[in-house]
Structures are given as structure tokens and as C-alpha cells.
Amino acid sequence: MPKILISDKLSPTAVQIFRDRGLDVVYEPDLGKDKAALLEAIADADGLAVRSATKATADVIAAAPRLKVIGRAGIGVDNIDLDAATNAGVVVMNTPFGNAITTAEHAIAMMFAIARQIPQANASTHQGKWEKSAFMGTEVYGKTLGLIGCGNIGSIVASRALGLKMKVAAFDPYLTPDRAVELGVEKVDLDELLARADFITIHTPLTEQTKNILSKESLGKTKKGVRIINCARGGLVDEDALKEALDSGHVAAAALDVFATEPATEHPLFGHKNVVCTPHLGAATTEAQENVALQVAEQMADYLLTGAITNALNMPSVTAEEAPKLRPYLALAEDLGSFAGQLTETGVKAIEIIYAGSVSKLNRKPLTQAAIAAILKPMLQGVNIVNAPTIASERGIEITETVTEKARNFNATIQLKVTTERFTRTVTGTIFGGIPRVVEIKGVEMEATFSEHMLYVTNEDKPGFIGALGSTLGEHGINIATFNLGRGTAGGDAIALLAVDSEVTPDVLEAVRAIKHVKQAKALSF
Template sequence: MPKVLIGDTLSPAAVEIFKARGIETDIKVGLSKEDLIKIIPDYDGLAVRSACKPDADVIAAATNLKVIGRAGIGVDNIDIKAATAKGVVVMNTPFGNAITTAEHAIAMLFAAARQIPAANADTQAGKWPKSGYMGVELSYKTLGLIGCGNIGSRVAERAIGLKMKVVAYDPFLTEERAIELGVEKVDLDTLLARADFITLHVPLTDQTKNVLSREALEKTKKGLILVNCARGGLVDEEAVRDLLESGHLAGAAFDVFAVEPAKENVLFGAKNFVATPHLGAATAEAQENVALQVAEQMADYILTGAVTNALNMPSVTAEEAPRLKPFATLAEKLGSFAGQISDYGYEEVVIEYEGEVSELNRKPITAALLAGLLRASRGDVNMVSAPAILADSGVKLTETKTETSPVYDSLIRIKVKTKATKNSPEGGWRTLAGALIAGKPRIVEVKGMALEGDFSPVTLYVNNIDKPGFIGALGQMLGEAKVNIATFHLGRQEAGGEAIALIGIDSTPPASLVEKLDALPQVRYVKVLSF
């Protein structure tokens, strides 16, 4: 029975989902890193919020771990790079608390604009300071959104409902989507110059860290009100304090801080500064939603291979998974074949999809193919880690698709350009194609030569010159070495030209036999393959 460790407090309903799906669960909240490392090898899945931190050391110890599920959006506490290298899928739940966080941002806008926390404190202290608090209206003012994705777009909808003009800086926002939302897409400098209010809705990455630096903040309008309900580290907190004191900023409201828990911070005590303790997702509805979502997503992946909201793996719906599985198997075997005959490494990989497969979700199929390709030289590589490994190696990857295939309903072709060697200064291309025949993966093309062969567990691959007597000599040599032939598939360019033999054999031939075959004058290349 698969096992999932719940490392942070989740709704009991999440536990019931796991149990109903036949997955054993253990709830162990507040574990030290050392304790987590000790027990993590026992689990297929790890469900967390923000307190449990599966870092590189924890992931290295997770010998059976398949998936980490984050009940929420931010994954700062998870070492995604280490998880990817280990082949562990990392999922989050980006939609479960989007509305809650958007509402909190709007609430913080109002709180800062009307100085509600300070006015409340003075009123309850018996001061009745009616003349001391002059607020500003939101209506007909310009709101600048830094980030207009899942949460930012919801903030935009609510701001437009308040009759605000919305401008958005987001490199991933298309003009079509901006028009659909009713926002104006602008660059960062334009946003800084025009906005009366700014809210942030981006993750903390190398690109977004300190996006509102001191230099950027000094470009804003005098009287700006700033809200950050996204991530600490996006804003220069010391600069915000200075600008609040100088009056350049009229107010600021932060739900997140560079260091959390924020028991002390340079912003605390500043004039018209509002703080909440990372409450953006803290509603009963949001916590229930993200817990249910992460449990369903993790269970689907563990039991069916369906991938939803993964940060390091292409998404695969539960409906797609059964249809994609045979193509992924074919692709993995093709990649393995190409990897085993590409002895000198590769400079470029081209994948061609023809026919019905071209219209499917090809990303997981490509990931499976790359896993097979890289496993031959890199060892423990899988669908999660393979695309990242290939990208890091600098190998160029190209995909093409054609809606029809001349012979088969669907065909997958891989072309691998090998690195130049002394004997081959230009390098060379290895070309293979495969198809599903009666639902089973078959090799149907090698080096442009048509044939139809099995991926036998042990396969002798011979590239030779087509001359009389060669096949008989080959069979005799195998017989003398006590190697039984299970299947035999042939292809050639033309009589007397280049030819291919794929021989399924029942046992691995001795190295001495391979050397004898390689020494034959008709043989250009011989290799024992395993699938």
C-alpha cells in the first residue's frame, strides 16, 4: 500500500481522501530535519504547507519518494532543483487560496488608505481622533499590479469593480489576456510613474527578488500606498521605512516579510504601516480547499500517473494518462535505443511526431523519450529530471509535428546528432522511428531503413553491408556461442547497400563474440542493446 507523510497541519478531510483512495497516511507535524530524514525513506508522498522544509538533504534521503504536495502556492520551503534531480514531482495548489489572498490584498489597500488600524487603536484608547485621520479614496485612482497571474488577475477584477484604473507589469501577460481582464499592460517604469497604489502578486525568484528596490521605489509618485501580500524579499524593507518617514510613501501594508516569523522588523512602528502575520491564505474556506486539492492531486499521481499543477513536470489529466501511457512507453524505448547507439554524446536532439500522436499532450511523451535517451549515459534519470538535465547540458532540443503519417496511425521519430570524433570529425545523426502496432511498441525505422521489430529485452543490433552469406555466418556464430535467437528483423537501403539486423536473443552474448562480429569486413557497427 502506498504511504504518504503529512508533515504540516492539514484538514482532516485530506486524510480521508487519501484513505478512501487506498493510501496509508501518517501525520507527523513539527518534525526536526534529522527526524524527517530518518523516516522519509518509508514514504511515496510528502504533503506539506510552509513549516515542513524538504530541502536537498531530506530529498537525498527519500529513496522511495515520488511526489511532494504543497497545500498552497508558495514553494520556497521545497528544494525543487533537488527534487527534480531525484525524479520527485513537486505540486502546489495555485487556485485553492487565490480568492482569499486577493481579498486580503484589497482589505490591506483599504486599511492603509483609510488608516484603519491606527484609527481603531486611538479610538479604543478613548482619544476620538476624528480630525487626525484623513484618508484617500480608491475609486478613480490607478492601481499598479506587479504580477497579473492567478491572484493578480483576481485583484484586478475587484479593483475594477471599485472603479479603479488598473495597469499591470507582467512579462507573461499577453495583450489578449490584458484586454480580457480590462487592464493596461505596461513596463515596470511606466507602472512606477503612474500608480497611486501598488500591489505585488509574483513568486520570489532570482528575477523578482527586490523588484521594488530603493531605486525603483524612489521613481514612484509621492503619496503612493504600497501593499505586499505575495512574498517577503520582493521589496526593500529599509527603503520602505525611510520613504514612509519622509512622507514619499503615504502608507504601506505588508502581510509577508523577508524573514519570517517576523518577531521584529525595520518596518514595525513606522508611520501608517499595517502588518498582518502572513494571513493571505488564512480563511477556513482556503485551508479546506488547498488541503482537499493537494490530497486529490497526490493520490491521482501515485495511483494513476496523472499530474496536476506540477512545477517540474508536464501536466497529465487522469483522462489523458491511459491514452498517453503506451506512447510514453514507446518513446522511452526509442530514446533508450538512441542513447545506447550514440557512443560519443550528443549535440542536438530532434523529435518528430506524426499522425494522431501529434495532437496529444506531447510534453510527457517527450519527457519519457529524453529519460530513455539520457539513462544510457547518465544512469538514474526519469521523466521528471530528464528535461532539466538535457537543458543544463546545453543540448539543443527541437520538436516538430505533422498531422498525418504515410504508413502508421501514429509515428514517433528521434534524430540524435552525435559529437564529432577523430573518426567522424563532423559528428553524425542517429535516426530511429517507432509506432504502436496492435497496441505494442515496435521499431519501424533505423537510419531511414524500414523494418518492423520488437524491443526485445536483449537485442543484438548490427549495421552491415548487404552481402550474400552474411546472415548465415551471423547465425552460425551465435549458435556456436550457444546464444539462442528469439526474433530476427532485417532492413536495407538496397541490394548490396547498407543494411540493419535487429536480433532478439535469449541471453547476453560474450564479449568475445561481439568482438568477432565487429571484426567482420561486412560489419560497420555492432552493439548489444537492453530494453
């Protein structure tokens, strides 16, 4: 059974989920802190479950040749080298919804903390002071909350703020007008949000586009007295610029749960009278820790046991219900792609995948990725179903999908159309009796199953060819298992596709190519 390595502290219930699903589990909650030990322990792992302490770097991933999935119990995957995982064909999953409510509640709590100076007043009162007039706060009622990012967490913050009778303005390029109406927020651009908001809270991932989204320039566009909350990711706020704005009084207060460098044991904002800091507590509730641990265990087990993919960052999702329906078509897409790829001898310019019939109604993204990977694998090292779209894009290969509801002669077909520097070749397949079959090659109809060893021959349709081919293979000790023929027109070009019992060696190929009327001969393996 697949082996799961858990290298960070995880709920005992989550560990038991793996065991109950029949997986081999190694639970070493402190392993992630010892990289040398991690490199040794991960060598035979099929899955790696982590929180934030383990750094799944490129060398860690390279040390795990069997690794198929990394599961992060939480949202952020800053501690996982996503590019290295993708290149290695490792699916990376997170649990984006398990701690959403907890993080949203922490943002609201931080907003109240800086609105009423609760931490400062608490510290003063504990010291025996009674500085009632020193801590003049502000109401949140009727104020405008500016949301930068209105996804899962941001939308929860919006609902809580609306319940407090605040006005909510949201900046999010992916927020549709209809969704904004549904949430009860006003969709605005960033400059308008900065100019209008009394409180600004950030709920976006850290990317090249969002890094320092609250920069010195952006903070300069805010209204005087604005209050800033960041419970999302360090690096979204220019911390030096924020300190400058706080010192000048332009920003009234800030609440930070995350920092550009963590753990943050020293920071220019520590000790600032108008700053509230917490040590990345956004997901730190009993409920959230349990939820994300259980979710990551279920997701990883589902993938390893059934092929279901949930909350993956580098693969399209496949539900548990979809997985068994997709499985035969994944095999078909891989076989067709391998067939086309092994016959391709020049650079690929474009790949079109045509789905017809019932397969067109399925989740096609995994099928497309499987086909692309199989086409490119004979030409490029390291191609897999996870990284295939990226590799194709890097090489300028155009990928298109075409869908039609009716398939000619069959319930469902997948056709690959591969355009190279010299020609365009098509190959079509279907599922019959649960087995992938090829039913068309270059416009020529035929029917054949895929076998471990095969011989593909194109020839002129002339008398004597079949006998000559059989004799040649017999002379070289090659036994024919199946012999499938197809032709365009009588006397024109024909195709022979043979399954044989042993490998077709180069000397056998040379003998086949020497047969009269043969145009091309190629050994295939599946």
C-alpha cells in the first residue's frame, strides 16, 4: 500500500484516517525541523503531509522518487517548491476552506483591537493604571471597510462586516459584478478603495502581482486616519513604508498577524504604540487545526487510492465520483498520445484534442493533460501529466480542445490531431468493453487494441505485401498476436498495425522497411 510520511504535527484523528483507509503511515511530527533526516526518511514515501515547519524544497522532492502527492494542512504553500513538484509530477494539495472562518474571525478581531486600542488598554490596566481618557477609540458602525481580495476568506469577512452595519468596498480582479451583488459589496478599483476606506484588510495570496500591494505609493493614496489589517501573507504590505505612515500619523493604526520574515522575533514595528501584532494566529483555533488536518488526510488518501484530486494547485480537480468514470478515458488518452508521440519525428507545433459523444460531458482537463504528456514524452525527458501544459506552453505548442456531442459510429471518441513541422496526423480511439482501442489513423478506419509490443507499417496497397510481412517477421522469430489492416482506397495507401509477442528490434525494422511497397515502419511499445 502507499506510504504516507507526516513530518509536522498533525491531529491524531487525521493520522488515524490514513490508517483506516489502509495506508502505511509514518508519523514523525518533528522531522520537518531536521532536513538531513527528512531527506533520508522521504526516500520511499508516496505522500508527504506537512504544515508549515517542513520545507519541501527541490532537493527534498528530488530525494523522493516514489512521491506522488504533497498535502499542506492549511492554505499557504510558501514552504513547498511548487515548480519542483510540478516538474517531478507531484500533485500539491492544500486545504483552502478548513481555516477560512477562523482567519476571517481573526481579521475582524484585529479590526476591533485597533479600533478600540484593546491590547494597549489591557496592558495599561494590568499595570494598575486607570488611563480612561488615553484610549479614545472609533466605532466601526457606518465606516467603510476596504477588502483587497474577496475570495473565500474575504467574502466571509465581508459578511461579518455587513452584519456590523459597515459599508464594504472590494477590489478583486476576479470578482464578478453578479458575485459582488450576491455578497452585498461594492466592486471598485484599487485607487477608489484606497481613497474611501476607513479600514483596509487584505485577503489575497502573495504573488508577483500582489507583493507590496500596499506600497509607499499606495499608502499615500489612502485617507488620513486609515487603519490597516493584514492577516493574509507577509510581503503584501511594505513594512518600512507602513512604519513611516504610522510615524507621520497618516495611518492611525495597523494590525499585523503576518510578516515578510517569519518567525519575526525582531521588527521595526514591534513596540509601536499604534500597532497590534500577533504571531501568525489566523488559523490558530482548535476547530481550524482539526479541520485542515482531517481534510488533507482525506484528500491525500482519495488521490492515492482512487485518483480523486481535490484542492490541487498544479492539477485540475477530479471528484471521487468522476475518478472511476475518467479512468478508462485517461488510459485511452495516454495510449493515443503515446501512439502519436512515438510516430512523431519532428517538432510539434500544435495539438488539438477532439472529444465526441459522452466523453465530451466529462471533466476533460485531466484527459487533455494526459494526452499532451504522452505525446511529448518520447521527445522530451521529464514530461508528466502534471507539468505537460507548462512544458508545452514554454515550447510554444498551441493546445486546443474541440467538443462535439455526437460521435460517429461510437458512443464516445477521443481524437488527437498533432501538427508538426512537416504534416498533420490524426489518431482516434474509443472504449469498448472497458478497453482502449484505436479506430482511426490518418483518416484510415481500423480497429485495434494497444499491446506492449507493436509494429506500425504504412505501405502501398498491393498484392503480396501481407504475405511478405508475415514471412519476414517469421524469419526473425517474431510471433504475430493480432494483425489489423486499413486502407483509404483500393491500391492507395494502407496501414498495418500488428501486436507481436516480443520486441521489434532495429534489425527486424530494417528487414521490414526493405519489403517492397513499405513506406514507413515503426516499432511501438505501450
